[in-house]
Amino acid sequence: MSKKSTLIPVILVTSLFFLWALLHNLNPILIPHLRKAFSLDDFQSSLIDTSAYISYFVVAIPAGLYMQRYGYKRGILLGLILYALGALLVIPAASERSYVFFLAAIFVIAAGATFLETVANPYISILGDKENATQRLNFAQSFNGLGAVVAPILGGKFILSGIEHSPDELAAMGDTALNNYLQSEADTVKIPYLVITAVVLLLLLLFIFTRLPEGNDDDEGVNDAHTVGVNFSFKVFKYSHFTWAVISQFFYVGAQVGVGSFFIRYANYVANMGEKNAAYLFGSVAMVGFMLGRFSGTFLMKYVKPASLLAVYGLLCVLLCLLAVVSSGDVALYALVAVPFFMSIMYPTIFSLGIKGLSNEETKIASSFLVMAIIGGAIIPVLMGLVSVAVQSIQIAYIVPLLCFLVVLYYGVKGYKLKI
Template sequence: MSKPTTRYAVILITVLFFLWGFALNLNPILIPHLKKACQLSDVQSALIDSASYIAYFLMALPAGLFMKRYGYKAGITLGLLLFAGGTFLFYPAAETRQFNFFLVALFIIATGLTLLETAANPYITVLGDEESATQRLNFAQSFNGLAAFLAPLAGGAFILSGRNVSATEQQAMSTGQFQAYLQEEASSVQVPFLIIGGIVLLVALLISRTALPIIEKEDLNLTTKSSGSILKETNLVVGVVAQFFYVGAQVCISSFFIRFLEQVADIGEKDAANMLSGALLGFMIGRFFGTFLMKYVSPPRLLALYSLMNIGLLAIAVFGQGMVPVYALIGVEFFMSIMFPTIFALSIRGLGSKTKLGSSLVIMAIAGGAVFPVIMGRVSDLSSMQTAYLVPAICFLPILYFAVKNFAVKNVQLTASH
């Protein structure tokens, strides 16, 4: 491929990183919004995350098999078509205001995202010189962070109405007026998701018309022979568990952020969405700062320190009053920043020819994002949203254990993000 063609392909694949980051980071907007529009409990609204993240667990291996047979370009194209199809389903889901319809749409979107994530990381590394592969990957991942910052801003501006009908106001409304209010709330997702779907279809068209390299062989540099079951790799197993708890904590903290601010500090949903965007900007900054710190502090020790910081900050969020818990929760986003790539890199370190399988297991641990928000929602329904933040606080204990277990490791190469 010529340099201009390669550059164009890099741009298109980088767009994929932005698209799936944007889609996943709309969930914290959809959770309070659909809770209101569909009249849900907290545990029911948490199923929004479950529908998204369970797809990664169920579809990761089928996505890999599909691309092994038909190629990465076909996988990317199919992923984009599923992504677009799921967004278009939001229109009839909003018309009927059936929550199960929304969950099906979210699962289809996430299935498409699974295909995109499975393909994009290896693709970006072969689009150009081998020496600059890691640089290209990190550059592309920075757009994932940009999407995380922009999604709550866009969702807050174009989806959230900022209007909440109190129990007293509801009693003063007729049944027809209240149903019209709920329908208006549900309908606000229709145009934004149609626009997202249109953009995704355009990218799919561009991808289908672009010459992308065919990866003929993989893992040629992994010469270490496999010996024994992958489950005998103790550090990998502990790392998979740590990643399961980490993704669960990350999703819990972001997804219920708006609900937390509403309950604890009486902050309106639009202002809360803007504050979430600021917190996720802190997450992105924290990743760059954490990478810099790793020049002086070993990754496992920094992971342990950040785990302790998050446990302490979440304790303040649970037991504090006023704006203090809000600031503590914003701080947690900063200290989560390095965790996914650090756990990933430490988990697969030294696996040799088992690296690809080990990587798949760590990625499948993203299913933690489907489990812990439901637990947190149940705790909130039984007590309060503030108390429910004990759930992610507990999640950081296995991460701390994994970090301490790896104290002897001095350095790792961070190439994965989420």
């Protein structure tokens, strides 16, 4: 495929990376917000992440099979339709002030994002020279970083009210006043998600009217992408570097989600920072660092092997999480703020290293399993919530992502090596 023939497809597919960043990086806003609106504890509020990430586990294989049967473009279209539908369902969920309805809406959005990720990650890898696949994937993922910046800043501005009543103040309210307050908190999500729905539908139209190449299979004689629905199997696990990629992706995603999901609670706990200021700090500093980490990581990979950079960044994340757990005040807070910069390259690098050496057909199946590994984001935050409730300290709960980054460190040191 020529650069000219892939330019528009690369631009459009890259935009998808921005989309699912909105889903994941609005969760750190929704968790403290719905915690107020529904009077939840840390464990209960962590179910927002569970709803988002359990969808990846449930939908990833069907998404991979659908992509095999119908091709990349139709996979993208179905993903966008599900995403828009889920975003639209948030509006009646707010009106009904139903937490279960909210969780269901988030699940549907995540189902759409699962289709998009299952397609976009391997697709961007084949839209160009194989030698530059890791750099191209990291570049596309940089726009995921842009979404990670925008989501918490806008979410903090338009969703979080900044009103944080103490338990005693809430208890002193009459039933009518309390109900009005809680409903007003729930209703703030309506306009943002209506806008998201409109943007996704616009993108859907652009994809409908754009011709996308399906890519070429390698020289091993594998079947065409439209005819291989029956070839799904677990045989890709014969590659140990892929198996370790799935394991590492599980723990990395869990760590990433956990670091962000409880950040606002953590900032209040260690530095007494209000929710709006914490949301702004998360978006304008931590997530800007995440985005810059993606761009700088892409640049550094011209001179440093991806696995080596992954190992160094994994070690730094372990040390920063340790500092966030054992120190206090601004030292603890800014240690945690620095973590996203170094975890920024982990998902695309693990993904790219995991599918290295696989045929085009194996890559499509492997992509499903790597996306399924995102279920780590459904489990690790729940563990953090349970730790927080058990020891009454959200700070201590950050031991959990620290342990997760140790697994990523191992993958960068040894697990990535190709052998059957």
